[in-house]
Amino acid sequence: MPAGALHRRVVLPNQDLLRIRPKGRAARRSQREVEHMLRRAQEAVLHPDVKFEVFLEDGWQEKVKGKQPLRFSQNIVCIELTGPDLTDLSFVDLPGIVQNAESEVVNLVEDMVNNYIKGTSLILVTLLMSDDIENQKAARLAHLADPKGHRTI
Structure with missing residues (x-):
């Protein structure tokens, strides 16, 4: 062990x-x-x-x-x-934001992410570089939780 x-x-x-x-x-x-x-x-x-x-x-x-x-x-x-x-x-x-899964899985992951990025926590968003940032929901959720970008990296 x-x-x-x-x-x-x-x-x-x-x-x-x-x-x-x-x-x-x-x-x-x-x-x-x-x-x-x-x-x-x-x-x-x-x-x-x-x-x-x-x-x-x-x-x-x-x-x-x-x-x-x-x-x-x-x-x-x-x-x-x-x-x-x-x-x-x-x-x-946290798990990556999924979009092409059963709706219960999509909702579970989004709710979980939203719970952890609210408040005063720092948010480190990792993105796929093979896709436009506008197509990536993680960036959108971070922006909704931190509109001025003070807590988001």
Whole structure:
């Protein structure tokens, strides 16, 4: 089992958060180890029927083999940076805005994005460069949440 822990806690009604909380200082973590733990957390989010502790074990892939993962989830993977010399910072990776899926999936993702970009949070929008910005809903949702662009990157 790699160093670190994976925790689940309720953040909103009907919404869980799987949190990677490495032991020790994050600066001592290799990029590969962080990526490895993020992938485990993403798989845990998409397999809510599997106890999250399974994803901390070696050979976890065999234990979820044959189980159908969710296409989308209201659960998120959040990276939190904290420390005595750091400004507290959280990164929440949200699913991409889908437009060509069932309406319930489209609404789920849009509602989730709108919930996280309201208020005072900073919004980092990533866009496909192969399409015009006007055709990308993520930019539109960010503009609606932050019309003056003060919180949007």
